[in-house]
Amino acid sequence: MVESAKANGLIPYKYILHLLKELSRHAGKPTSEILEECMPWNPNLISLCQ
Template sequence: LAESLFAWAEEIIERGTISSINVKGAFKYMLARKEELSSYLDNGSLPMTNSLAERTIRNFAVGRNNWLFSGSPRGAKACGVLYSIVESAKANGLIPYKYILHLLKELSRHAGKLTSEILEECMPWNPNLISICQ
C-alpha cells in the first residue's frame, strides 16, 4: 500500500494535474522523505506516526513563553531539568508531585554518597516506585 501511494504521488506530480501549490508541496515533501515515512514498515517497534511525541511536548511548546522569564541560562536549564523529570514521571505512570517528593527525600537522605545503584533506584521506570508514587 505504501509503495502504491508513493507511485501514485509521483504519477500525479509528473502529470501536473495538481492545481493547489500546497497540495503539490505536500506531495513533494512526502516523496522526498519516502524512506523515513516508511521506516515503520521495516521495524515493527517504530510507531507509524510521531503523534505521541508531539502530544508529549505540546505543553512545553504552549508554555515556552514562560521560559523567557527563567532569569538566566542556569534558571532555564533548571526549568528544563524539572520539566524532563515531570514528563518522565508521567510517561512511566507516576504522579509527578509524589515522584518529586520521593526524589527529594531519597536524594537528600543519600547526599554526598550517591552511587549509581541509588540513582537507578530513583529512576521513574523502577517498578518499586509505582506503589510509592501513584
C-alpha cells in the first residue's frame, strides 16, 4: 500500500489514514464501488492525500 501510494504521488500516511476512515464507515459492506474509490490511482485522492 505504501509503495502504491508513493507511485501515485500520495503521502502514504495520509492515504492509509483516509483508507481507515473510509473503510470503517462502510464496515461489513465494502462494495466494489467503494473499494475502487479507495484505490491509490483514483484522481480524487490526490487532493485528499497530498
